[in-house]
Amino acid sequence: MEVDDEMIKSIGEEEEKRKPIVVILVGAPGSGKSTFCDHVMRVSTRPWVRVCQDTIGNGKAGTKAQCLALSNTSLKEEKSILIDRCNLDREQRADFVKLGESHQVDVHAVVLDLPAKLCISRSVKRTGHEGNLQGGKAAAVVNRMLQKKELPKLNEGFSRITFCQNENDVQAAMDTYGALSSSDSLPSGCYGEKKADTKVQLGIMKFLKRVDPPNRVRSDKTVPGSLAEIPKENHFVDAGQDQQMGSENGAHPLDSPPPTLAFPSISTADFQFNIDRASEIIVETVEEFINKLGNARLVLVDLSHGSKILSLVKTKAAIKNIDHKKFFTFVGDITKLRSEGGLHCNVIANAANWRLKPGGGGVNAAIYNAAGPDLDTATKNRAGSLAPGKAITVPLPSTSSLFSKEGVTHVIHVLGPNMNPKRPNCLKDDYNKGTKVLREAYLSLFENFASIVNAQEKLSDSSSVKPDSHSHLDGISNCDQKVRREDGASNTERNKKLKGFIGETESKTLYSVDVKENAINSGKKSQSLNKDWGSWAQALYSVAMHPEKHRNDVIEVSDDIVVLNDLYPKAQKHVLVISRAEGLDRLADVREEHLPVLRTMHDVGLKWAQTFLSENESLVFRLGYHSAPSMRQLHLHVISQDFNSKHLKNKKHWNSFNSPFFRDSVDVIQEVSEQGKATLNEDEKFMSMELRCNRCRSAHPNIPRLKSHIGICKSPFPAPLLQNGRLLTKSDAC
DNA sequence: GTTCTAGAAC
DNA sequence: GTTCTAGAAC
Structure with missing residues (x-):
């Protein structure tokens, strides 16, 4: 100014x-x-x-x-x-x-x-x-x-x-x-109206000089501070006309950059794929995808100034007239794009190896180094290996420095074809196959990115809708307060409000429709986002991200959790306390930093158990997690121990709540605080264990016989369950 | 997660 | 013949 x-x-x-x-x-x-x-x-x-x-x-x-x-x-x-x-x-x-x-x-x-x-x-x-x-x-x-x-x-x-x-x-x-x-x-x-502001522009130009010859400086006006705009003017030869800046009548471009995927050239380094052919494939696949991405951007990144692949891609993209706002090349370190390059890319692609292991060299080593051990852990939770031509998305834990320093929320691992005889799965000179695989790799990468963009758009919609529940408030003018509320300072009012939904079990039909729709949607849109979660497994995630779309089912919502009646309760009372933390899919993802979430979930669960106990004193509650849940998004089961439900139909249903597979919330909290993570009893053997009464421990040959037994068994619960507050009864609630 | 259903167990 | 389980499909 x-x-x-x-x-x-x-x-x-x-x-x-x-x-x-x-x-x-x-x-x-x-x-x-x-x-x-x-x-x-x-x-x-x-x-x-x-x-x-x-x-x-x-x-x-x-x-x-x-x-x-x-x-x-x-x-x-x-x-x-x-x-x-x-x-x-x-x-x-x-x-x-x-x-x-x-x-x-x-x-x-x-x-x-x-x-x-x-x-x-x-x-x-x-x-x-x-x-x-x-x-x-x-x-x-x-x-x-x-x-x-x-x-x-x-x-x-x-x-x-x-x-x-x-x-x-x-x-x-x-x-x-x-x-x-x-x-x-x-x-x-x-x-101080917007114009070519020397102070900011200097900063940007300094950077640009460092990363790319500065012979294409634009003289037209730009929006200072709008880092999202940087690359447009510099990274394509003949980047063309000013297409974006015109803020003539006060219509300013957003300060926040659009979703952006930064990706290295796949297979052209160590895997020795022909650079010219690779550049063709990049431009072709980008062209195929670019219009499906809304305002999201794709950026091809390379460390080197004289990068041949960048210059080939630039030229080919320019010939094809690909919108350089949506696709451009960038010289820089893919792990430091924001801090050193001023280019915010929320997603980066990794040229992974088939074992999805850190190290090796090149981009893979750099990304794993920059992300810290959390990326390896998060990756291992998703998959153990990757086939050539495939890509897999890994949400980056917030503890990773790539997340905090660079604003990277997801890493997409991609494996391209290998033409290097010294590396595994070499295709020798079979460029027919190599081309096919590389094409597949890029398409898979972009598809994964599109899924992330879709998911984030939904998240942002959700956040924008939530404050509307305070409709008596003064719209945007209360924004400071809203942010504070978003951060969880005052949930009680909203909680009370929504508590009225309790008991509306009729709404299950609605929920079931939602779940189906959601399954269809995620099947289409997020197919490759979470390969290890089936489309049907996204329902809780969807509720956690968009509680406002499930008002009939949600019985409590706050910034951290959502509570709903289990759609298929396995007992008289069975509710789920779902964490709303993105990326916290299951117990295996839980680390020390999630202790506050675990405690909140536990407290909310206790509160609900107490509410139910005040309605029916004879119930007994247990709070806990499945070691390997079928549904995505960390959820705490609050379940009465009668298991009197038509939905409890098979061995797995029983054992998932009555074997070591079920991890008591109190124990999980203790283990996470002492060891940084919870013990998981994921083994399938727990699911096929003999059917034993949860009270007297007697064995029963099949589910109907077990059910008729538990309907009459009045034995006290086994000693371990009576310790450490694992079971909650009326006397505890008083 | 559920539903469906073949075929095992009774 | 009927009940129940378990694997595939969704």
Whole structure:
């Protein structure tokens, strides 16, 4: 931003009298509005009042009306006011702009238009949550808000608008407002509007110089800070016309980059696939896929400046007129694209080996090194090997530094054909087969990426819908509060609200329809996303990600968990407490950092058991996890021990709750806190164990006989179950 | 996860 | 002949 010093100094010459102003801050959560206010109020000699919807309610959700009331009083007292709420769209600002007219004062806007990723990371840090889930949600909320962003214009009623696109701009604006004495005023007009901003642009150009010869510098205007835009102008020969920047009438491109897959050239390094043929295949498969990807982008990455594959692909893509906004090449380290390259790629592809093992060299070694051991663990949980031509998606645990530093959420392992006689499965010179396999590899890679994009779009929809349950709140203006809520500070109200759904077992039919639809959808869209989970196994995942779409089945929802009645209860009372953490598919994924989730799930489970116990004292509850669940998404079973259900039909049903395969929640929590993970008794042998009564331990030849026995057995439960709170009875609940 | 059903067990 | 299990398909 360029503040005109001379103009500032000329202020206040005509007016000696104190004249308050209204400064409306405009910015997403995490853009620095409160910091701005604090700074100005600390250094200024002018009396300021900060009108903050977050704090105005004294701990409760503030309202816009309260903010307006405080604004009116303050202006009457000749105090200037700082409106500290998001104010991202015109409608949200309108009432505050009107204050100018009613109090005959100037109304200014200070737009904190910082990169989305910065706002997101601040939002996450501010609320003290660094985990995957919270981070992802904060991101979704901030992104969603930014989509609705309407930058202020003078004709809304502002006399002055200051746009800040980076920290320096913000500092300058804080200095400007901080320096205002009671009688000063600032000149009217727009300041720091988007144009080729030297400060930011320099930073970008410095980077570009490093990674690519800088002989294609564009002179047209760009959006500073919009890192998503970087590659377009630099990585294709004849990148062509400016297609994206035109922000003529205030329509600004999003600050958050679209979903982006960075991938190395497959098989052309160690596997010695002919580079020219490979470039053909890349361009062809990209061309086939690019239009199926919405606004998502594909980026071919190579470390080397003189990369032959990049230049061949660039040329061929240009000939085919492939949209360079959606596909471009990039020179850089695939493990440092964001931190060193400023290119945010949420998904990266790994040129894997068939054993899916770390090390070796090249991209595989680099990615495993950068990701840390979590990638290996996560990969092993998905698959043990990979066939040439195939790809497999591995969600990156939030503990991985690739996740935290680079914003990579998924790694897709791809195995291409090998033409190198010194490596396994060499095709010798069979390029017929090699071409087919390489093509298959790229298509599989892009398909996996498309599945991730689909899943993330759904997630973002979900996050944007959830706050609507607070429909009494004030839409976007409450965004700061919403983010906080997303982070789990206040769930009780929502929980209470939804608790009313309990007992609506009739809704099962609806749920079953949902499940079927979901199965069909995921069968189509996510076929390759989770090869190890059948399409039918996605139902709980779907509920966890989109509880709002399953209102009839969900009996409780918070930021961390969803509770629903098991669709096929195996006992009189059988509910599932499902974690909402993306990537936490099953007990095997649970690590020490998930302890808070486990404890929350346990507490929620206990609460439900107690609720049921208060309705029926004779029940006994057990809380636990299946060692190897059939359904994706970590879920805690809260199940009464009568097992009186028509849905309990076979040995597996029984043994999954009555053998070591069932892991008590208390034990899981203890093991995870002591050993960092839970013991899994996954062996199939537990499923085929003889059928024994859960009370007297008597054996029974088949399910019907067992069921008739347990219907009458009144023996006490075995001693181990009575210890450590594994069983919950009425007396425990009191 | 369930459903369906062939064929084993009774 | 009927009951029950278990594997395939979804």
